[in-house]
Amino acid sequence: MKDCIFCNLEVSRIEDENKLFQVIRDLYPVTEGHTLIIPRRHVPSFFELTEEEHTSFLEMLHAQKEKLGTMDQTISGFNVGINDGADAGQTVMHCHIHLIPRRKGDMENP
Numbered sequence: 001m002k003d004c005i006f007c008n009l010e011v012s013r014i015e016d017e018n019k020l021f022q023v024i025r026d027l028y029p030v031t032e033g034h035t036l037i038i039p040r041r042h043v044p045s046f047f048e049l050t051e052e053e054h055t056s057f058l059e060m061l062h063a064q065k066e067k068l069g070t071m072d073q074t075i076s077g078f079n080v081g082i083n084d085g086a087d088a089g090q091t092v093m094h095c096h097i098h099l100i101p102r103r104k105g106d107m108e109n110p
Contacts, residue, residue: 077102
């Protein structure tokens with residue numbers, strides 16, 4: 001889609017990719033390493049992903065969790081989040097899944 005920022009990612013921002021997904025770091029991270037997993041196909045909702053895309057997403061999610069954990073041993077947990085729809089806080093109407101590394105004490109009550 002011509003006007004979609006996730007359909008028009010700069011190659012330099014892409015941290016990892018496979019046939020169906022691309023991975024970037026969030027420009028407004030909650031914590032260091034905040035990652036977005038984005039389907040290549042323009043689709044607004046997680047619930048519109050195909051079965052193949054859901055499987056590929058889970059593979060990418062696990063791979064990114066391992067990669068981040070290897071890069072930073074202070075990571076002790078993760079938040080995985082999806083804002084699906086404007087009323088749920090989605091601001092870019094192209095599905096994207098947040099993987100947010102957490103560290104002990106990084107926030108008072110995460």
